[in-house]
Amino acid sequence: MIGILGAGAFGTALAVALGRSGRAVRLWARDADQVRAMQATRRNAVALPDVDLPETVSVHAEIAEVVPAEALLLCVPMQALAALLDGHTGIDGSCPLVACCKGVDLTSLRGPVALIRDRRPEAVAAILTGPGFAADIARGLPTALTLAATERGAALQDLLSTQTLRLYRTDDIIGAELGGALKNVVAIAAGVVIGAGLGESARAALLTRGYAEMLRLAMALGARPETLAGLSGLGDLVLTCTSAQSRNFRYGAALGQGTVFDPSVTVEGIATARAVLRLAAGLGIDMPVTAMVDALASGRIALNDAIARLMSRPLKQE
Structure with missing residues (x-):
């Protein structure tokens, strides 16, 4: 049983x-x-x-x-x-x-x-x-x-x-845990992009840079990169960033549209973003997408300001 x-x-x-x-x-x-x-x-x-x-x-x-x-x-x-x-x-x-x-x-x-x-x-x-x-x-x-x-x-x-x-x-328990956790944060950001009408190209860029954040933190905590490239990382990331069945994506879309999201629906990525930023700060890891999600979810920043901050970050090698 x-x-x-x-x-x-x-x-x-x-x-x-x-x-x-x-x-x-x-x-x-x-x-x-x-x-x-x-x-x-x-x-x-x-x-x-x-x-x-x-x-x-x-x-x-x-x-x-x-x-x-x-x-x-x-x-x-x-x-x-x-x-x-x-x-x-x-x-x-x-x-x-x-x-x-x-x-x-x-x-x-x-x-x-x-x-x-x-x-x-x-x-x-x-x-x-x-x-x-x-x-x-x-x-x-x-x-x-x-x-x-x-x-x-x-x-x-x-x-x-x-x-x-x-x-x-x-x-690789750490890799599987973090892949499933961090993709929810990126899914919120992807929903914001689509909800705000920024387009599919912007979503692809956001998903890619979000995945880079996932790798940075997960590897710093001992995960193997191949785990993040598997079902529990990249696979889950693609699913939740591209489907309205994802509660995290729908929540992000509501943020991007400026509409109210059903408060009875559990959105794991909100708390995860807050917790992950504390983890990343202790390790000295930069996570701009996660920071944007946390700031938007907590109401500390307006959508246009969040987008402007991401787009005005220093240019660098990929």
Whole structure:
């Protein structure tokens, strides 16, 4: 049995994909009303209203009903991961804990695997990340993701792969974490470019310079460049910078258009930009795209001023 904590879009999509493959899946949601509704309708009316839950998927309101499991997938937002681990002692090291979130914790400046290891040092910790929209995974469309683990990676890869969900394995946890986190920041910037009507050429330039920022920080923290060139880095970057399915891209587009974005939608790149700038400052690394996103998101700078600052930076060799 595979346990999934978090019945948002991604957690539900993974439950559907794994359930369709014949695996027994137990899905936990913190909202008891949501649990009752999903049990009754066999659908997640909020996150994936058009997708039926397979019979192999059960929905639960108590974590004790989900653990122990062959693996426990933690599908909560990055900024909620520490609270989930701190608030539920039933999540222990009896099974592998696989983070399915992207970002950097604002309090500790750590990625999801480091948070798990800090709070559950006895557990096998891993991260599942890469270019996969929940709607595509739930519909059974071909998707490839990265599983980063230093222990039991091959076993987890076999357990979590299906005919439509193909997992590639790496032991570069730092690279996989940072690729998934930093691309959200660049996706916001790409959305700003398109929302402001600056054009596709500007988006291509922004994506390229944003990728250079990702590499600079990730390598300084010990990541391997080939990891950033893979699914969890470049692959995820391309997806989220070019599709309106990305919440980060849509948020950036709203900033570029000067419109209000739905505050109920989680936009991981906002907190990640703030945390990453603190990390980069300690390492003496320049990250102008990230700085622009943070300044725009916090309202410290107007859009025209942000664009002017980026375009007036000193000319240099690529």
